[in-house]
Amino acid sequence: MAGLVMALTFGFRRECRKSRRQLRALQQENHDLKKALDAHAIVAMTDTRGVITEVNDKFCEISQYSREELVGQTHRVINSRHHPRSFFQDLWATISRGEVWAGDVCNRAKDGSLYWVQSTVVPLLGKDKRPVQYIAIRADITARKEAEAKTQKMALHDTLTGLPNRRLMKDRLAMAVSGKARQPGFGALILMDLDQFKEVNDTLGHAVGDELLQQVSERLTRSVRKMDTVARFGGDEFVIILDNLGIDCAGAVDSVRRVAETLRMALAEPYQLAGRQIEITPSQGAVLFNSENDEPGELIKQADIALYEAKGAGRNQLCFFDPALQAETVERALLVRDLRQAVDNDEFKLFYQPIVDTHREVKGVEALLRWFHPKHGMVPPDRFIPLAEQTGLILPIGQWVLETACAQLAAWQQDMQRKEWTIAVNVSGRQLNQTSFVGLLRRVLQKTGAPANRLRLELTESVLQDNVESTIAKMNELCELGVRFSLDDFGTGYSSLSYLKRLPLEQLKVDKSFIDDIFEDSCDAAIARTIVALAQSLEIGVVAEGVETPEQMKWLVENGCQLFQGFLFSRPVAPEELAASPIKLSS
Numbered sequence: 001m002a003g004l005v006m007a008l009t010f011g012f013r014r015e016c017r018k019s020r021r022q023l024r025a026l027q028q029e030n031h032d033l034k035k036a037l038d039a040h041a042i043v044a045m046t047d048t049r050g051v052i053t054e055v056n057d058k059f060c061e062i063s064q065y066s067r068e069e070l071v072g073q074t075h076r077v078i079n080s081r082h083h084p085r086s087f088f089q090d091l092w093a094t095i096s097r098g099e100v101w102a103g104d105v106c107n108r109a110k111d112g113s114l115y116w117v118q119s120t121v122v123p124l125l126g127k128d129k130r131p132v133q134y135i136a137i138r139a140d141i142t143a144r145k146e147a148e149a150k151t152q153k154m155a156l157h158d159t160l161t162g163l164p165n166r167r168l169m170k171d172r173l174a175m176a177v178s179g180k181a182r183q184p185g186f187g188a189l190i191l192m193d194l195d196q197f198k199e200v201n202d203t204l205g206h207a208v209g210d211e212l213l214q215q216v217s218e219r220l221t222r223s224v225r226k227m228d229t230v231a232r233f234g235g236d237e238f239v240i241i242l243d244n245l246g247i248d249c250a251g252a253v254d255s256v257r258r259v260a261e262t263l264r265m266a267l268a269e270p271y272q273l274a275g276r277q278i279e280i281t282p283s284q285g286a287v288l289f290n291s292e293n294d295e296p297g298e299l300i301k302q303a304d305i306a307l308y309e310a311k312g313a314g315r316n317q318l319c320f321f322d323p324a325l326q327a328e329t330v331e332r333a334l335l336v337r338d339l340r341q342a343v344d345n346d347e348f349k350l351f352y353q354p355i356v357d358t359h360r361e362v363k364g365v366e367a368l369l370r371w372f373h374p375k376h377g378m379v380p381p382d383r384f385i386p387l388a389e390q391t392g393l394i395l396p397i398g399q400w401v402l403e404t405a406c407a408q409l410a411a412w413q414q415d416m417q418r419k420e421w422t423i424a425v426n427v428s429g430r431q432l433n434q435t436s437f438v439g440l441l442r443r444v445l446q447k448t449g450a451p452a453n454r455l456r457l458e459l460t461e462s463v464l465q466d467n468v469e470s471t472i473a474k475m476n477e478l479c480e481l482g483v484r485f486s487l488d489d490f491g492t493g494y495s496s497l498s499y500l501k502r503l504p505l506e507q508l509k510v511d512k513s514f515i516d517d518i519f520e521d522s523c524d525a526a527i528a529r530t531i532v533a534l535a536q537s538l539e540i541g542v543v544a545e546g547v548e549t550p551e552q553m554k555w556l557v558e559n560g561c562q563l564f565q566g567f568l569f570s571r572p573v574a575p576e577e578l579a580a581s582p583i584k585l586s587s
């Protein structure tokens with residue numbers, strides 16, 4: 001028995017020593033695990049109410065609170081208010097069920113700075129399988145979140161100005177439009193473009209242009225409410241989204257007008273750039289929206305149409321989108337698209353209208369452009385010349401006209417009947433103002449071999465309104481090449497008689513509108529008579545335009561006019577159809 005007791009005692013002691021060894025080993029393992037966890041993770045333990053019972057050093061380090069300040073508090077102490085209430089409601093619902101919750105949390109440190117943690121909250125369960133406490137294990141992911149935010153900002157913001165870019169603007173517009181389902185009322189989209197930006201870029205360089213865009217962005221942002229969006233649409237185009245403009249349409253229109261005016265005034269203050277004072281004005285197109293069914297892409301197009309109207313109406317102003325304009329604008333846009341191809345596709349033809357003397361002998365012709373559109377047939381110049389002017393396409397088209405007319409003049413040098421004819425070509429202000437215009441015409445004359453003294457350039461009075469001095473200088477340079485000038489549509493503009501005598505003109509053309517009514521309107525007759533007398537006293541020629549009846553011609557001859565153009569003699573025709581002199585009068 002004693003032997004058995006001893007054996008049991010030894011056995012028991014051995015077992016106890018073994019258990020102690022195992023316990024020490026377990027404690028060591030636990031300690032190592034804790035050390036490893038502390039080195040890597042931010043750890044906190046809470047009770048079931050969320051009161052912090054234990055935190056590790058990393059928690060104190062990242063939150064900047066001491067252990068004493070944290071234990072006994074809930075996690076509210078580090079709440080950043082970044083997440084909505086529902087975020088934490090979801091967290092608590094998950095862990096209260098005894099499930100693990102994982103997610104990214106933005107917290108606020110003691111000094112107010114924000115930090116991000118990737119968080120896993122593990123409930124420790126009691127015998128009844130209900131949580132008795134929670135362990136939160138977190139990793140600092142602030143750097144990753146900052147990098148992500150930076151990438152996202154770059155993807156959604158314009159690098160030059162820092163403003164929301166086109167993509168973000170479209171998102172915000174889509175949000176504002178869809179918000180109409182919950183909150184009725186008007187919002188508005190303003191599309192804005194800087195009227196003189198191209199000149200700033202061209203004359204002062206792109207660096208100055210960039211600085212101007214930055215200053216414009218700041219002024220725009222300062223001029224609207226925080227809730228409004230100012231975005232850069234691209235180039236010198238900006239978009240402003242206004243929301244919550246009320247449920248009354250007229251009131252919303254008034255608000256948009258007020259904001260547009262504020263923006264216009266903000267941009268009107270001179271800019272100091274590259275040691276120069278620069279002034280710019282904006283053109284603005286606006287459209288209202290008040291239904292979640294409005295299409296953001298369509299709204300942008302409509303604001304663009306309104307912007308186009310504002311520019312066409314003289315710039316530096318606001319136009320609202322008018323649905324009636326839409327069809328016309330679409331048609332115009334299609335025509336411009338086709339006009340771009342027209343020279344290359346050989347769709348233009350020059351027609352010629354004779355200019356005759358008192359014996360109906362042809363003395364020259366006016367070249368008049370015709371566009372034979374593959375689908376629409378003949379498009380009248382009144383329809384496409386203004387579009388060509390607005391888009392700058394008048395430059396390549398005008399060059400084609402000059403080349404074709406000069407080639408015709410050169411060809412007529414071999415034709416005894418037409419050798420002496422002149423060709424008058426209409427030249428727009430935009431063409432004449434090109435710095436390279438004199439060189440261009442010199443090259444065309446050389447290339448075609450046309451006699452320069454048979455070429456007439458027809459200018460309208462409007463061309464002479466701006467930069468009179470430089471226009472006179474350019475006209476004199478062109479005269480040295482041998483070409484001559486006519487002043488077209490005379491009497492319809494605001495020509496100053498004082499500079500008329502300084503212009504190197506060969507003739508005035510009396511506008512058709514005066515000839516039309518010489519028998520009905522005594523004023524028109526007096527004006528036509530005065531223009532003829534003026535030309536005589538300036539010792540230059542005069543051509544009466546739009547002569548349609550023999551009576552008109554008789555009256556003009558009696559009043560001293562020597563040259564005539566009009567349907568009475570011939571409509572503009574293709575060169576091969578030009579009648580021989582003297583022209584038989586049409587009945």
Ligand SMILES: Nc1nc2c(ncn2[C@@H]2O[C@H](COP(=O)(O)O[C@H]3[C@@H](O)[C@H](n4cnc5c(=O)[nH]c(N)nc54)O[C@@H]3COP(=O)(O)O)[C@@H](O)[C@H]2O)c(=O)[nH]1
Nearest residue numbers: 368369381382385401426427428488546547548565566567
């Ligand atoms: N910059 C350029 N402008 C051009 C060019 N080609 C034409 N145009 C301008 O387009 C406007 C319309 O021209 P068009 O339809 O050719 O009309 C001309 C004549 O057909 C018309 N005319 C002439 N006589 C009569 C007449 O007796 N009755 C009547 N109803 N119409 C008549 O007048 C137009 C000529 O006008 P003008 O140029 O003022 O002499 C017109 O403004 C053209 O200038 C081009 O190549 N470049």
